[in-house]
Amino acid sequence: MAKTAEAAEVQNSTGDGTANGTGEQASTYDMVVVGAGFGGLYQVQRAREAGLSVIGFEAGADVGGTWYWNRYPGARCDIPSLLYSYTWSDDLRETWRWSEKYATQPEILDYARHVADRFDLRRHFQFDTRVASAVYDEDKAEWLVETDTGETVRARFCVMATGCLSVPKAPDIEGAASFKGTIYVTGLWPHEKVSFAGQRVAVIGTGSSAIQSLPLIAAEASAVTVFQRTPNYSLPALNREISDEERAVFDAFFPDYKAALKAGASPLPIPPVGYQPTEEELSTSIAKMWNGDGLISLVMIPNLVRDAVTNARAGDYVREQVKAIVKDPEVAEALTPRGFPIGAKRACVDTDYYDTFNQPHVTLVDLRKTPIAAITPTGVRTTVADVEVDAIVYAVGFDAMTGALNRMDIRGRGGRALKEVWSEGPKTYLGVAVAGFPNLFLVTGPGSPSVLTNMMTAIEQHVDWITDAIGYLGARQIGAIEPSGEAQEAWVAHVNEEADKTLFPQAASWYLGANVPGKPRVFMPYVGEGYKIRCDQVAAAGYEGFVLSRRGEAA
Numbered sequence: 001m002a003k004t005a006e007a008a009e010v011q012n013s014t015g016d017g018t019a020n021g022t023g024e025q026a027s028t029y030d031m032v033v034v035g036a037g038f039g040g041l042y043q044v045q046r047a048r049e050a051g052l053s054v055i056g057f058e059a060g061a062d063v064g065g066t067w068y069w070n071r072y073p074g075a076r077c078d079i080p081s082l083l084y085s086y087t088w089s090d091d092l093r094e095t096w097r098w099s100e101k102y103a104t105q106p107e108i109l110d111y112a113r114h115v116a117d118r119f120d121l122r123r124h125f126q127f128d129t130r131v132a133s134a135v136y137d138e139d140k141a142e143w144l145v146e147t148d149t150g151e152t153v154r155a156r157f158c159v160m161a162t163g164c165l166s167v168p169k170a171p172d173i174e175g176a177a178s179f180k181g182t183i184y185v186t187g188l189w190p191h192e193k194v195s196f197a198g199q200r201v202a203v204i205g206t207g208s209s210a211i212q213s214l215p216l217i218a219a220e221a222s223a224v225t226v227f228q229r230t231p232n233y234s235l236p237a238l239n240r241e242i243s244d245e246e247r248a249v250f251d252a253f254f255p256d257y258k259a260a261l262k263a264g265a266s267p268l269p270i271p272p273v274g275y276q277p278t279e280e281e282l283s284t285s286i287a288k289m290w291n292g293d294g295l296i297s298l299v300m301i302p303n304l305v306r307d308a309v310t311n312a313r314a315g316d317y318v319r320e321q322v323k324a325i326v327k328d329p330e331v332a333e334a335l336t337p338r339g340f341p342i343g344a345k346r347a348c349v350d351t352d353y354y355d356t357f358n359q360p361h362v363t364l365v366d367l368r369k370t371p372i373a374a375i376t377p378t379g380v381r382t383t384v385a386d387v388e389v390d391a392i393v394y395a396v397g398f399d400a401m402t403g404a405l406n407r408m409d410i411r412g413r414g415g416r417a418l419k420e421v422w423s424e425g426p427k428t429y430l431g432v433a434v435a436g437f438p439n440l441f442l443v444t445g446p447g448s449p450s451v452l453t454n455m456m457t458a459i460e461q462h463v464d465w466i467t468d469a470i471g472y473l474g475a476r477q478i479g480a481i482e483p484s485g486e487a488q489e490a491w492v493a494h495v496n497e498e499a500d501k502t503l504f505p506q507a508a509s510w511y512l513g514a515n516v517p518g519k520p521r522v523f524m525p526y527v528g529e530g531y532k533i534r535c536d537q538v539a540a541a542g543y544e545g546f547v548l549s550r551r552g553e554a555a
């Protein structure tokens, strides 16, 4: 067995990583965790509770993951804060109080810091350190993990808690490097306060990041031009402070909420697939999109992403709202989402987004009519005009779900690279492990529900499952676990079948990899029902579909 937890802590705090190029004398741990977002923090906590020695690596200077980097104005969670919280610690619940219905990025980052402080998790992490490679050493049945600082560690288990939206797309528009003004990327926002006062600003993109930030940028800037390729469906957040009464209601509901999660049931009264609502139920649920429940209101519309007629009705409802809010009919028409089902791309939750276009200094450029020709030293050139600006805000999205994994050189048995194995799209079993990569786990990986659910509870479910699996191995002196090729193929086929029963594949979304040129188009999240129950059954059946081996050799 590797170092004890205490020894590992001393090792980290002294910084004695015994780095070398070969890893022969590398420090050895039971587990390496990559990432100090909510996935990595909880995994380190669970590993420590299980008596495993653990070291975490994090590219940022502190905890928080996506909330560490996405500091753009207006960044908030898009499901209610009370739900966007860990459920695993009563102490945390008692020592944390969300102020608003949809918490701001600074408050969510404070929450991550509070977790790290409360459970003393930082000492297990090395910050400002990016993992460059993770290579499986078949002789020793260990992972050899190398960082960009040249350090190498060995570990039996490697947990990739690298996040679903952690690799911002580069501003790859022709001429981008020639711009002489200031460039901002929403996913890599500066830490210091940015002021747009008196500036002419271009915002490129109209996804969630742009939709959240535009009203605040427009409140400061002298002129804002929004460059829109595809109008999105956006629902009003109706954000406000959480009242004491709401807190009390949630506290009373919490035991049922937790029990439902544990049982793999939805804690919300979501209509089951195929439920046939009455006309009144349907129109009421559609109208609720405008009551501030955001993405939850979408999942409450029966069969929204499965029935084209229902979907069109819900889409029409949003289209009518846009027309009613935006005064200039031409601008309203350009902002109106069409041509893809509502919910098939992640819908946005906004504060005054559409209304911002009623301000005289805010202009919309419809790139479907007049595409960007190039970025110039002074601004953005479309096919018909030059728009001169002082700053460009790129809100162009992420290489989602696989980006962070493919960025590292991850090599499993036989030296096979994950990015080659995934060259036609990600393949996993249950979204948590990959055939040929023993003892490597993905937290909310492709093939799991992840981004289509509450990320916080999805993370907890995966980390608990991973930690239990490791406990199972330890109790039976089993060296390694990896999916069988057959189980993986069957799961991938099932993930695709489930996606094909829905309208999701009809939108060119980041769920499908369609937002990154050249990325294989594979629907990545799992949309079927009963996912946790399936994971629990797999575990209860002695990790059905996995190959368990003494030392990690192929079965």
Ligand code: NA7
Pocket: 165, 172, 173, 186, 204, 205, 206, 207, 208, 209, 210, 227, 228, 229, 230, 346, 367, 372, 395, 396, 397, 398, 510, 515
């Ligand atoms: P998104 O939702 O992927 O949005 C990116 C936006 O940028 C979207 O409107 C894109 O248009 C647009 N885009 C991307 N590349 C370009 C270029 N080259 N030119 C013009 N416009 C472009 O990313 P976000 O960061 O806003 O949100 C990601 C998630 O974070 C969100 O779903 C929430 O979960 C939080 P397109 O639609 O591709 O035509």
